[in-house]
Amino acid sequence: MNQGHPVIAVTHVRRAFGTKEVLKDISLQVEQAETFGILGPSGSGKTTLVKLLTGIDEVTSGQVEVLGVRMPKLSLLQQIGYMAQSDALYSELSAKENLEFFASLYGLRGGNRTRRIADVMEVVNLQEHLRKRVDQYSGGMKRRLSLAIALLHEPPLLILDEPTVGIDPVLRKSIWKELRTLNGKGTTIVVTTHVMDEAEKCDRLAMIRDGQLLAVDTPADLLQNTGAASMEEAFLYYGGVRR
Numbered sequence: 529m530n531q532g533h534p535v536i537a538v539t540h541v542r543r544a545f546g547t548k549e550v551l552k553d554i555s556l557q558v559e560q561a562e563t564f565g566i567l568g569p570s571g572s573g574k575t576t577l578v579k580l581l582t583g584i585d586e587v588t589s590g591q592v593e594v595l596g597v598r599m600p601k602l603s604l605l606q607q608i609g610y611m612a613q614s615d616a617l618y619s620e621l622s623a624k625e626n627l628e629f630f631a632s633l634y635g636l637r638g639g640n641r642t643r644r645i646a647d648v649m650e651v652v653n654l655q656e657h658l659r660k661r662v663d664q665y666s667g668g669m670k671r672r673l674s675l676a677i678a679l680l681h682e683p684p685l686l687i688l689d690e691p692t693v694g695i696d697p698v699l700r701k702s703i704w705k706e707l708r709t710l711n712g713k714g715t716t717i718v719v720t721t722h723v724m725d726e727a728e729k730c731d732r733l734a735m736i737r738d739g740q741l742l743a744v745d746t747p748a749d750l751l752q753n754t755g756a757a758s759m760e761e762a763f764l765y766y767g768g769v770r771r
């Protein structure tokens with residue numbers, strides 16, 4: 529892989545829908561094996577940014593490079609595990625059938641496929657619900673299954689759009705533990721959130737509001753630089769709300 533280069537390089541990116549500018553001159557880099565958080569309120573542009581990183585959407589101007597390749601690039605999808613905010617599942621199929629479908633898209637076959645399916649279902653604690661139809665799953669279970677699918681092909685880059693929404697605190701903790709383990713193995717993780725305590729678990733954090741990048745730093749430095757007692761306070765500080 530591209531040793532020494534950032535896994536993601538976003539350079540002066542703008543994205544507009546008609547006359548509405550949703551991302552305004554965003555530049556940032558994500559290094560290998562980082563957990564990089566994108567924190568911002570609803571409507572701030574997190575999903576729009578994430579779609580540019582995965583190549584689902586295209587910049588209006590500027591440039592996005594992933595693993596040294598200019599996006600969008602279809603062939604890079606094999607390298608990315610993407611968990612969208614709305615679950616892309618076949619509800620009339622069982623979890624197993626969904627997993628098998630996505631595994632075949634990623635070229636996983638035979639014993640390897642069976643092993644990966646069992647592994648990822650264990651990570652999200654759904655192993656007992658493998659044969660259940662997805663339309664009988666709760667919202668949180670669907671989120672967990674979507675995460676399992678993103679992990680299936682062991683991609684070097686995981687992009688997770690609000691992965692723990694609707695997931696209870698115990699499982700949320702175990703999912704974060706698993707993400708940390710993947711980091712330890714060299715996986716790079718980009719995760720969007722509007723939950724402050726999740727943001728603090730990231731190695732580095734980009735704070736965005738109204739499509740603008742307010743700050744990028746480690747959670748500890750964001751707190752220190754602002755003199756804030758909490759991430760929430762730091763966010764308000766950068767957002768222009770000073771006490």
Ligand SMILES: Nc1ncnc2c1ncn2[C@@H]1O[C@H](COP(=O)(O)OP(=O)(O)OP(=O)(O)O)[C@@H](O)[C@H]1O
Binds near residue numbers: 569570
């Ligand atoms: N296809 C589109 N056409 C027009 N406007 C869009 C489109 N997609 C997103 N937007 C607008 O861009 C802004 C940012 O949306 P985005 O979904 O990126 O926010 P977000 O930070 O992910 O929010 P949330 O946390 O609620 O998911 C919003 O004002 C939204 O209405």
